[in-house]
Amino acid sequence: MVRRRDRGIFARIYAVVRMIPHGQVATYGQIASIVADPQAARTVGWALSGLSEDARVPWHRVINARGRISLRQHPGAAEKQRVLLEHEGIVLDRHGRIDLETYQWEGLDWPAIEALHTAWEKEPPGP
DNA sequence: ACAATGACATAAG
């Protein structure tokens, strides 16, 4: 359950996800590539699953490589994610697919993320 | 240390 162990790869994953701009999306594999291994995608999903509700992480902007929502276990959550995405202006086709060519975040290298995240911690946005 | 688990990714049928 994550506890206070957000020091390692988890913290880096959250940092990257926080930098995904409004109205854009990133894939699990993409985030994994930035924080560590291109093949630690499952770990990214695992990290997000342990988020608390007030974690200030835009988890809904993370989707799978096919451009679709990966939440199958709790159907309500998938629905919620879709609503959140549409609320940001992201269009899903009738199959619930997102066009990555249009909405995928270009991404940043880790040093850039780290710098931005440091600033974020200094002056967290929102309430 | 080993086996199982999970919001993945990719290849194959």
Added chain:
DNA sequence: GCTTATGCCATTG
């Protein structure tokens, strides 16, 4: 395009 099978990584019992 969907379903299976296999590979990967970090965490947990």
